[in-house]
Amino acid sequence: MFGPHAPESPCLVIDLSRVRDNLHALRSALSGLGDRHPTRIRFAVKASPVPEIIRLLAEEGTEFDVASVGEIEQCLALGVDPATLCFGNPIKKAAHIAAAYAAGVRRYAFDTEDDLTRISEYAPGSEVECRFLASTPQSRTPFGTKFGCAPGEAVRLLVRARDLGLVPVGPYFHVGSQQLDPAAWRIGIEQAAAITEALAVKDIPVRAVNIGGGLPISYADPAPELSVPGAVIAETAARHLPEHTDIVVEPGRALVGSAGVIHAEVVNVRIAPDGRRWVYLDIGRYNGMAETENEYIAYRITTLRDGDIADDAVIAGPTCDGDDVLYQRTRVLLPTTLRAGDPVRILDAGAYTASYSSVSFNGFPPLTVHVIGAERE
Ligand SMILES: Cc1ncc(COP(=O)(O)O)c(C=O)c1O
Structure with missing residues (x-):
């Protein structure tokens, strides 16, 4: 680690083979979801927008959570298929939605009616995921209440999405980054399941539940192995979500940390x-x-x-x-x-x-x- 040819200090050295191993470990930790809940991994680009990482994960078949036009342009310049991008930042200007749509992005996350209306205007017909604020324990780097509507509001907004000609995909939550308490995913999925049930009554089948990022890694303080939240996720999904509802996972830290x-x-x-x-x-x-x-x-x-x-x-x-x-x-x-x-x-x-x-x-x-x-x- 301290060899004679060390690069100039300071710098970050990324081991790509480790990123690949982490992806495989995550897939295996989530394997309990089985065929009942097809699992889609969507890398949060903000965690490490390194070209080699993005190319590797694209080859490995992940999707990408992008937060800005800059990240969209970076992914597209690297040859990523825009169909695999989700503009996941609920805070976005109309001009940026229009630019994303022009670039081929057809998936968006939102948490307010204003943003939803802008998406319907500037990205018509797109798929939308509604971010709600789950009642989860605080993580190490918490979002607080910056994002997410109330669960009941998510139901109303996803119905509204359909009425605006968009495709309501389903609920979305994020338990906060570096979440050390696996119960957070149980709570979030249970709340997402209640939203799913309320939407079914309104003839809106939920296609996917996005369970966000937050999967932890060990720093000076140890974190649970990925298999621990993985088991909680699989068990709660099996108990509460209709069969064939996709599970979207949006890891950043767990893939690259x-x-x-x-x-x-x-x-x-x-x-x-x-x-x-x-x-x-x-x-x-x-x-x-x-x-x-x-x-x-x-x-x-x-x-x-x-x-x-x-x-x-x-x-x-x-x-x-x-x-x-x-x-x-x-x-x-x-x-x-x-x-x-x-x-x-x-x-x-x-x-x-x-x-x-x-x-x-x-x-x-x-x-x-x-x-x-x-x-x-
Ligand atoms: C929308 C969204 N998805 C996913 C992530 C990734 O979270 P993590 O690195 O905790 O997995 C973040 C991180 O801030 C985020 O904002």
Whole structure:
């Protein structure tokens, strides 16, 4: 991991073979859905819009959740079939819906009547999924109440979708990213099933339930294996959803998180006037470590000096911004021998790192990405 030909620091190294393995592991974790609930995996491009990842997943037959015209254009430029894209962001301008439609996108998610009306005008006849706010436990990086209508409103809006000439596909929920409680999917699917029943009464058969992303990976804190939420999903779907309702899963983190390692470097070590040791890295909140906001995600950090005596450290990024601190409440132990110039590795950093890094805050460039493991085994 610390070889002599390490790329320039900081950077993210993505192992494509790991992305493929993660996809296969996810398919296997969801295999309990069987033929009863055909399963469609839709990669959330925002997690890691790396061309090689998008091409690989397209070859593997996934669909893509895209959040903007930029992501649509990127997928199409890589040869992705627009029929496999879903414009899943409920916040979109009329002009962007029109651009998506012109590009061939025929699937949209929404959570308000306004957006639904715009979709009917600018993307007529398209398939629509209605995002509702499921009553799930809070995840590590929660959406709060930013997205999703009330479940009863979802029924009304999907009926309205039919009346507007659209194809109402079904309900959609997202349990929040890095969801550690498998019961979240049970709750969401039960609520989606109640919406499905209410729609059946109105002669609207639900074709698919979109159960969103949120599948967790292990960071410093362990997460349940994918088979655990996978079993809950299969069991709840079998119990509550009509046979042959598709299940759409929208993973980001679970496909790419463990496939990435950040190569970074210690820039400085300082003992602050209060006696705390600060370790400054060449990577921080603005060039890749955005998910350390509120210390939500506790990444594992390794160094060449692991094994030396370790002690508490505050970890900070390289910019002049006071918020560019990764961990000051989370306990991080690093070797006391750590010095400027020492390489560090930040593990399981393939999701929401490079895609979040700023264009040039303080003049620091966005995180560069290197891809390895491209060969098929
Ligand atoms: C609409 C939508 N779908 C899927 C995802 C992927 O979530 P995760 O990375 O937790 O799997 C996100 C993440 O923010 C999202 O906004």
